[in-house]
Amino acid sequence: MIISILNYALFVLLLIYGFRVRFRSAENQNTQLIFYYCVAAAVAALGIGAGYSAALSRYAGAAFFFIRLTASAVAGTHILVFMLALSFPYERNLRLVRTLGMLIWAGLAVVILFSNLYEVQVTWQAGELLHERGPLFMPVAIGGLVLGVLSGLILFIRRLFFKSQIYKLQTLLVVVGLFSGYIITFALAVFLPVVFGFVWTYPFMMIGGALLALTLGYGVSITRLIDIGAVASSLFSFILYSLVVGSISGALYALVYLLLRNTSFALLILAGLGVFFVVDIISGRLRARFKSLLQGRGAYAERLEEGLSKLDYSKGRDAVIAEFIQQLQTTMGCSSIHLFIENDEEQLILVGTSNKTLAGEKTSIARKSPGIDHLLNEDVSILIKTEIVTNYDYHTVKDELLKLLDAYNADALVLLRDGRSVIGALLLGAKSNGAEFLDYDYDTLRRVYGKLFVTAYYLKNIAQESLVMTVDRELEYSEQIIQSLQENMDRIEHPHADISFMTRSARKLGGDFIDFIRLTKDRYICVMGDVSGKGLNASMSMVILKSIIRTYLKETKDFKTLIIRVNSFIKEYLPRGTFFAGFIGLFDFNERSLYYINCGIPTMLLLSSSYNNPVEIQGAGKVLGFVKDIAPYINVRKAGFKAGDILLVTTDGLIDAENVRGVRFGKERLQASLLENRSLSAERIVRFLNEDVTEFISQEINDDITVLTIKFI
Numbered sequence: 001m002i003i004s005i006l007n008y009a010l011f012v013l014l015l016i017y018g019f020r021v022r023f024r025s026a027e028n029q030n031t032q033l034i035f036y037y038c039v040a041a042a043v044a045a046l047g048i049g050a051g052y053s054a055a056l057s058r059y060a061g062a063a064f065f066f067i068r069l070t071a072s073a074v075a076g077t078h079i080l081v082f083m084l085a086l087s088f089p090y091e092r093n094l095r096l097v098r099t100l101g102m103l104i105w106a107g108l109a110v111v112i113l114f115s116n117l118y119e120v121q122v123t124w125q126a127g128e129l130l131h132e133r134g135p136l137f138m139p140v141a142i143g144g145l146v147l148g149v150l151s152g153l154i155l156f157i158r159r160l161f162f163k164s165q166i167y168k169l170q171t172l173l174v175v176v177g178l179f180s181g182y183i184i185t186f187a188l189a190v191f192l193p194v195v196f197g198f199v200w201t202y203p204f205m206m207i208g209g210a211l212l213a214l215t216l217g218y219g220v221s222i223t224r225l226i227d228i229g230a231v232a233s234s235l236f237s238f239i240l241y242s243l244v245v246g247s248i249s250g251a252l253y254a255l256v257y258l259l260l261r262n263t264s265f266a267l268l269i270l271a272g273l274g275v276f277f278v279v280d281i282i283s284g285r286l287r288a289r290f291k292s293l294l295q296g297r298g299a300y301a302e303r304l305e306e307g308l309s310k311l312d313y314s315k316g317r318d319a320v321i322a323e324f325i326q327q328l329q330t331t332m333g334c335s336s337i338h339l340f341i342e343n344d345e346e347q348l349i350l351v352g353t354s355n356k357t358l359a360g361e362k363t364s365i366a367r368k369s370p371g372i373d374h375l376l377n378e379d380v381s382i383l384i385k386t387e388i389v390t391n392y393d394y395h396t397v398k399d400e401l402l403k404l405l406d407a408y409n410a411d412a413l414v415l416l417r418d419g420r421s422v423i424g425a426l427l428l429g430a431k432s433n434g435a436e437f438l439d440y441d442y443d444t445l446r447r448v449y450g451k452l453f454v455t456a457y458y459l460k461n462i463a464q465e466s467l468v469m470t471v472d473r474e475l476e477y478s479e480q481i482i483q484s485l486q487e488n489m490d491r492i493e494h495p496h497a498d499i500s501f502m503t504r505s506a507r508k509l510g511g512d513f514i515d516f517i518r519l520t521k522d523r524y525i526c527v528m529g530d531v532s533g534k535g536l537n538a539s540m541s542m543v544i545l546k547s548i549i550r551t552y553l554k555e556t557k558d559f560k561t562l563i564i565r566v567n568s569f570i571k572e573y574l575p576r577g578t579f580f581a582g583f584i585g586l587f588d589f590n591e592r593s594l595y596y597i598n599c600g601i602p603t604m605l606l607l608s609s610s611y612n613n614p615v616e617i618q619g620a621g622k623v624l625g626f627v628k629d630i631a632p633y634i635n636v637r638k639a640g641f642k643a644g645d646i647l648l649v650t651t652d653g654l655i656d657a658e659n660v661r662g663v664r665f666g667k668e669r670l671q672a673s674l675l676e677n678r679s680l681s682a683e684r685i686v687r688f689l690n691e692d693v694t695e696f697i698s699q700e701i702n703d704d705i706t707v708l709t710i711k712f713i
Contacts, residue, residue: 003203004056007049010206014042014213021217028392030088034216037080041209044073048203055124063129064122071118071140072109074189077209078144079105081178084216085151088174089167089390111136128199141190148182165436166386170219177215184208223387249279301444304331308451309575317459321352324455328428329354332441336429338408340365341459348425351459358408367422371400376420382445383413384437411437414445416456424456450573454544490518494589496643498711500682501528502690504653505539505704512651512704513542517553522590525553528708529582529601530651532625538704541574549584559586563597563624563634570625579625583618583649592641592712597634599624602652603667607674609644614671641712646685648674653703657693665696682709 018038021031047070054062079101087094112118118140120132152175159171185208192198256271307327311320325337336355340348348365350358366372374397375383388394388401405413408427416424431437445452492499501514517525527549531542545566552565563584570578581600588594598604598621605614622633641647650670657665673692677685686709693705 004049004053007045007052007203007206010045010210011042011049014038014045014206014210017213017217018042021221029094030084030220031392033080033084033087034213034220037077037084037216038213040073040076040080041206041213044070044077044209045206047073048206051122052129052203055122055129058124060121060123063124064119065113067122067129067131068113068119072112074185074209075108075112075140075144076105078147081212082147082151084174085154085178088155088220089162089170108140112140129202130199131193131202133194138190138194141186145182145186145190148178152178152182164386164389166223166390170222170390173215173219173222177212177219181208181212181215184211223384223391245279245283248282249275252279299440300331300333301440301447304328304444305448305451307331308448308455311451311455320455320458325352325354328426332428332444333432333435334429335432336409336427338410338427338429339456339459340425340427341456342367342423348422354429355408365404365425369400371397371404372415372422375415376417376422381415381417381449382442383415384442385411386436412441412445414449414452416453423453423460426452447572450544450548450569451575453547454540454574457543457547458540489514490516490524492516492518492524492587492589494522496589496592496713497587498682498713499709500686501706501708502686503704503706504690504701506653506701512653512706513546514706514708515546515549517550519586522588524587524589526585526587526708527582528584528649528651528706529580529599530653530704530706532577532579532581541578544574545570545580559595559597559636560631560634563599564629564631567624567630568628571628574625579623581623582651583621587710592643592645594639594641594647596637596639597621598637599634601649602655603648603650603670605646605648605671605674606639606641607646607648607678609642612675614648614674616667643712645712646674646678646682647708647710647712648685649708651704651706653701653705654689654693654707656703657697657701657705659697660699665693669696682711685709685711 015038018035021038022035047066047068051063051066051070054060054066083094083097083101086097115134117134117136119137120134122132123130155171155175155178159168159175162168162171185205188201188208189205192201252275253272256275257268260268260271304327308324311323311327315323321339325339328334329337334354337353338350338355338358339352341351343349346367348367350361350363374394375381378393383401385402385405388398388405394401401413405411405427409429410427411430412426412428414426414428415422416426428437503512503514505512512530514526514528517527519525527546531538531545548569549562549566552562552569556562556565566580566584570580579600581602583596583598583601583604585594585596596604598618600621600623601618604616604618606617607614617637617639619635619637622630624630627633639647648670654665655667655670659665669692670689673689674685677688680688686707689707689709690705693701
């Protein structure tokens with residue numbers, strides 16, 4: 001029964017994996033062959049499972065048929081593997097070979113299924129399925145093994161003539177899978193049962209077939225190089241580290257046991273805990289020493305992330321470009337870096353390059369082209385050259401993309417975009433040491449993508465050449481940023497709501513912001529809060545956060561999931577120590593309701609038309625960006641409103657505003673101002689509140705202030 005269940009499970013897994021390869025990988029001849037292989041292997045596993053089930057139930061005829069079905073399906077896998085060896089990794093017209101292969105398969109299937117030349121009979125004895133082989137059994141079995149080995153040798157020899165490193169890696173994986181799968185399958189199905197009489201190994205033979213299917217699928221689907229040497233080095237270092245720590249801990253535990261074995265059990269437990277903490281301290285120090293080995297020689301992600309985080313945007317456009325390019329080139333080891341930023345004519349203009357020949361030239365990339373449109377449609381931001389070569393998804397734009405990369409001797413393209421809006425691009429030249437771009441490089445670019453985007457946004461929207469006129473750049477750019485942000489906002493105009501807001505920065509530029517995003521004519525998302533920090537750095541974090549929230553809204557409709565993704569973005573991509581304190585809400589003005597999550601907003605006041613006392617409704621909340629997983633700490637709340645109700649939301653800059661004597665403005669004065677002006681319009685409530693704060697502090701504000709007032713009609 002266990003044998004049948006195992007093979008039924010393999011049948012299901014092989015079918016699922018086959019369809020996954022067929023429909024999730026590129027649609028081409030090679031994936032079709034692997035799909036057919038998975039189907040044939042699945043049928044073979046099903047035949048073994050059904051055959052043993054029938055034999056266990058004493059249905060000898062049915063068991064005999066299913067075992068023959070397994071053999072015919074396995075014969076088909078040999079032919080499919082051979083055809084794959086002739087075509088992989090290119091697309092070759094093998095119609096004649098495929099037709100001949102199918103005819104041979106059909107002939108073998110007829111012989112195996114309907115004659116005694118391959119299998120004479122099977123009998124169930126003493127819990128084992130015994131086979132009486134026909135005269136063609138060994139020739140067919142050995143022929144299948146020879147065909148599999150020949151397929152592996154053909155691929156290995158062809159690999160020697162490939163120029164593309166990614167094709168070499170793909171082929172190597174397929175060859176390793178072929179030899180491993182065939183050795184395991186032949187050993188379990190033929191060698192051990194026939195030579196040594198271990199008939200119990202036969203029903204496990206499709207484990208080798210499943211292994212082969214997995215390696216074939218992975219070999220075809222991989223599109224980025226892996227540094228096998230670095231992986232092996234890291235694995236060896238990890239094993240060495242584990243052995244060192246294990247030896248130390250084992251020796252200490254043994255010593256403690258020998259010294260205290262005659263004492264009480266409680267003392268042994270306490271001593272064991274003591275050893276645990278000692279080993280933890282030792283392993284922590286060893287981990288630091290082994291870190292570079294565990295990461296591999298080429299690890300640079302943390303250095304790049306730290307370097308990009310230290311970019312000083314206050315130095316101005318040219319200095320930022322120079323430092324940005326130098327940081328990428330020296331850390332990643334690229335031969336060249338080319339930075340393009342979108343201009344007003346929707347062209348990606350070269351604004352910085354490490355190539356002195358191109359420096360100063362007016363070169364550009366067409367923003368609207370089939371290649372870039374294809375990347376946007378596929379939601380691709382980072383593209384390695386090997387992916388263009390090997391991934392069939394790019395076959396319609398392959399020539400265009402390769403021509404673009406070759407024009408700048410580049411091996412990677414990074415589109416810096418907000419949704420479908422491309423604001424810049426990076427072309428990364430080949431590695432200076434001659435190495436190819438690896439999967440590690442791709443993962444690193446994904447890791448620092450947010451910081452790359454921040455720099456591009458700064459260069460496009462803040463540090464435009466035409467604006468670089470004064471020394472105090474922050475003062476110069478402030479109104480441009482504020483105006484740009486407000487123009488991108490979906491202004492709310494609804495018959496059931498009178499809305500007004502105010503954003504006031506302590507240093508012209510700040511991290512406070514508010515944004516409305518229209519979902520329908522009655523429903524809007526509102527994002528309001530304070531990004532940590534002051535000045536230009538806080539403003540840049542605010543800009544990127546606003547953009548990413550809009551991008552995520554296009555991808556998810558679940559309110560809580562949106563907050564979780566925003567928290568992860570802040571934690572992973574924005575400068576270390578950045579957090580967002582505010583609230584994100586979904587207004588339904590037709591129903592006069594609000595679904596919201598408190599992300600650290602200090603005050604949300606509801607002044608009901610039925611009462612004269614404002615009530616705080618913000619509840620408990622946790623700022624975004626402090627913890628990696630925010631899900632356990634957030635709750636969706638709902639507030640309902642009636643005509644005449646007033647909602648006032650403010651960031652901590654207003655509550656904490658202090659006068660010259662150090663007295664805070666506080667929530668009491670906020671409530672008093674709201675009560676005093678409740679009969680006025682939302683715009684006048686906000687204006688008078690601003691005047692009250694200004695009059696109270698009698699000096700410049702020390703923190704950014706944002707206020708939102710909604711009067712329901």
